[in-house]
Amino acid sequence: MTILDAAAQSKTMTRAWGDLRDGFNKRELWLHLGWQDIKQRYRRSVLGPFWITIATGTMAVALGGLYSKxxxxxxxxxxxxVTLGLIIWNLINAAIIEGADVFVANEGLIKQLPTPLSVHVYRLVWRQVLLFAHNIIIFVIIAIIFPQHWTWASLAFIPALALIVANCVWVALVFGILATRYRDISPLLFSLVQLLFYMTPIIWNDATLRQQGAEGWAKIIEFNPLLHYVDIVRAPLLGADQELRHWIVVLVCTTVGWICAAFAMRQYRARVPYWV
Known part of the structure; x- marks a missing residue:
């Protein structure tokens, strides 16, 4: 078999999905690595990952109190x-920013340990899910202070959160591969995500825009897909009515994103170890 034949065989959808499947089956590995990442990061710390919880809670209280006034x-x-918006945003933000560096950051493991590439993505997403679980404690405390009107429909946040996690996987795969090949992608994404933070209703809401007479901006911001991602989790937890348009946009983006991820894995999966 020639080198060209081997390269052609590696660029198949079967091998791309096989990498995702085999990586997921190595759950013991990436679950352990993700947990160790957090333990190592906060080694010798008394509060450990709860420092992130404290930081997020402080920011939520400060911004929520300021903007409400x-x-x-x-x-x-x-x-x-605001609290829920920040917590959900941190999960999405990490998938984009850290996802862009996921393969570069794991250069040593990729070159020395023969594992599916998707293992590193699952590890990243699992680590962020753990941090999300720590941060959601803030909302629980605030919900005790300011009780929410929950109904059975509020349980919709569970499939909504699962959908966001599924999106985090394809986002890390696509941007991780692109940023490994083109290193300018990572700082570009960082700047773009910072801009999107202010264009997403996290510290402000529709009432804020209406008060300022900016109905036109409200229509423009509808084209920001992150608005819809945040809302499908936040709305049910706040006891608000669900809007079908948010789910439609997220489902369409999820489908398109996974198609892009499958294509990227098929075409460039075998090149990543050389690019890092």
Missing amino acids: LFKLELSEHLPY
């Missing part, structure tokens, strides 16, 4: 809104 919003409504 500035725009004359009810603190009991705006503080839970």
Whole structure:
């Protein structure tokens, strides 16, 4: 078999999906590595990963309190809104920013340990899910202080969160491969995500725009897909009505994203070890 034949055989959808499947089957490995990442990061720390919880909670209280005063919003409504927005945003933000460096950061393992590439992505996403679980404690505390009107429909946040986690996987795969080949992608994404943070209703809401007479901006911001991702988890936890348009946009983006991920894995999976 020639080198060209071997390269052609590696560029098949079967091998691409096989990498994702084999990587997922190595759950013991990436579950352990993800947990060790957190333990190592906060080694010799008394509070450990709860420092992130404290930092997120402090920011949520500060921004929620400030913006509720500035725009004359009810603190009991705006503080839970901002808190959930920040917690969900941190999960999405990490998938994009850390996902772009996922293969570069694991250069040693990729070159020395013969494992599917997807293992490193699962490890990253699992680590962020653990941090999300720590951060959600903030919302639980705030929900005790400012009780929410939950119904059975509020359980919709469970499939919504699962959908976001599935999106985190394809985002890390696609941007990880691109940023490994083109190192300018990572700083570009960092700048873009910072811009999107202010264009996503996290520390402000529709009422804020209406107060400022900016209905036109509200229509433009609808084209920001992150708005829809945040809302499918936040709305049910706040006891608000679900809007079908958010689910439609997220499902379409999920489908397109996984198609892109499958193509990227098929075409460039075998090149990543050489690019790192």
